[in-house]
Amino acid sequence: MRLSRYFLPVLKETPSEAQIVSHRLMLRAGMIKQASAGIYEWLPLGFKVLRRLETIIHEEQQRAGHIPMLMPVLQSADLWKESGRYDAYGPEMLRMKDRHDRDMLFSPTAEELFTDVVRSNVTSYKDLPLTIYQIQWKFRDEIRPRFGVMRGREFLMKDGYNFDLTKEDALHAYNRHLVSYLRTYERMGLQAIPMRADSGPIGGDYTHEFLVLAETGESEVFYDSEITDLTFGDREIDFDDRGQCQAVLEEFTSRYARTDETHDEAVFANVPEARRRVARGIEVGQIFYFGTEYSEKLGATVAGPDGEKITLHMGSHGIGVSRLIGALIEANHDDKGIIWPEGVTPFHAGIVNLKQGDAATDAACEGIYKALVKAGLDPLYDDREERAGAKFATMDLIGLPWRITVGPRGLGNGVVELTSRRTGESEELTPDAAVERIKAIYATVL
Structure with missing residues (x-):
């Protein structure tokens, strides 16, 4: 591209509303422009980086055997009422009515839609295991959107959902996702540490967040410094090899690393003092196993080998694609501007x-x-x-x-x-x- 023919509206002055480095630099570099509170127009340079990230995510998801699709951003409230989350989700959900007075919502997440697709089309245990995912825009009506794309109301997200016959199968899907995420972030030039975390409103028994260390992170994190020496590297992983995936998971989760919600000071005290670290982190992804919570509520079952009805085990796995750009800049900049890693540069x-x-x-x-x-x-x-x-x-x-x-x-x-x-x-x-x-x-x- 010749710069004389490109649209790159860089700014010489730092906008007064920008509070953190990534927000300032994205505005100054002509990557984004605010349309309204927490909602941004993605200008050509920012859009190119988004597409770079999407490409890496798609490649690594499909390497792990996951299947892409696309859901609508507007959803009927009926499924959410069926699952019991329509009223429970809270004011972050943007609700509306269509011209026929039907309750609608702008998708904050998509467990219900994906579960409905599977319950309508998957009837036999022979169709499993199945993991499907999308990269799609979401909306959560944050009460105080701030920090640019780090905490906006509209954001681009990869959300994937696994459907399995047993808990053992579903936990393999969990391990598989953790490994694929480690590879994804490394390809982007990021070190994202998997940390035991709180499951929040989505619920579930097993969950890890992936956090990038940064002074402007929204979460306080506690970790063993040895974990920052680990890299995925060039190792080849057979994602169907359960033992291999489990070994990688244990390597990256056996050392202490937790967010403030799950921090245990007594356990942390067992880490040698010289290796204890307290810092701040930016969440860039999260994986969950939540068992049969949604499949029971929405009737997602299959016929087993003997014809018996089996309720599916599920998990969900997200990557905040648009907030990743903010995290990348927070981790890669100097006083002159952004420093893109080669894997994601526009x-x-x-x-x-x-x-x-x-x-x-x-x-x-x-x-x-x-x-x-x-x-x-x-x-x-x-x-x-x-x-x-x-x-x-x-x-x-x-x-x-x-x-x-x-x-x-x-x-x-x-x-x-x-x-x-x-x-x-x-x-x-x-x-x-x-x-x-x-x-x-x-x-x-x-």
Whole structure:
């Protein structure tokens, strides 16, 4: 993309309503614009990052054997009345009536809809196990929306639901989700720690939240510092291998890590003092096993091997896609702007032309741009008639991981400058070598 043809309304001043870093930088970088309290317009740069995250989530969900679909954002209240949650959910649920005076609601979550789909279409134990999921917009009418996309009223969420014959099968689905989430977050460049948590209004016996450590986190967290040394890495997991999934789960949950709702000071005291940590965290996902709670209320059953009626065991598994962007920025920024990890960056590299209109410089930039596009990458070429300082400031603000700077002086020596946004380190390379370096970096990421 050529920046002269792109819509990138960056701001020089920090909006007064922005209270935390991610909100300030998303507004300044032209990623979002507030439409009303807690509701945002996703501008092109922000929308590109959303799509990057969605792609990773879809790939990892389907790697784990989960099946995508899509539910409506507007739901009939009938199913919620049937489950008993219509009145119990509280004022966060946005209720409305259609023109026929029927009770409707804007989906805050989708357990009822997914359970209804399964009870209407799955009749035999032979159809199980089944995990289906969606990435869809949700709405919860927060009384005090704040912190930009971190606590908005409208948000994009991946929600998945497993349906199993037994508790043992459902707990394997729980373990499978934990492993797939660890891989998902690592691909995004995040370390999200699974922590034992409170199940909240959704209910359930087993639940872990995934939290990213950040000073602006809404939750106080307590953990053993050893857990931050764990990585999923390149290990290959057979998601049908129950023992393998269980081993990964135990590796990542055997060390103390809890939110303030479930913190146990007596248990925490057993962690060696040098490894005890108290911090704040941002929730970016949660997994639940809640047994037969919804299937009993909504009559989700199948015929077993001997024809007997079996009530399905269920779990739900969510990732806050839009709030993930806020978490990523909180964990990856400096005083100049955002620092995107390679896995989620909106553009893979920025190209800065230091002397627009100079024949040699223009030609070198065009050559680099076309070579990166031919390699399947997505560069952003700053071809504007603008000062060099302003171009550098824009690139730093929007946070592309790599910048190739092209100017007459360097080209006179046959080189361009390749700069890492994260470290600030630069090196001089030939234009072809700079392209090859960028290709090699993303060969291990994409």
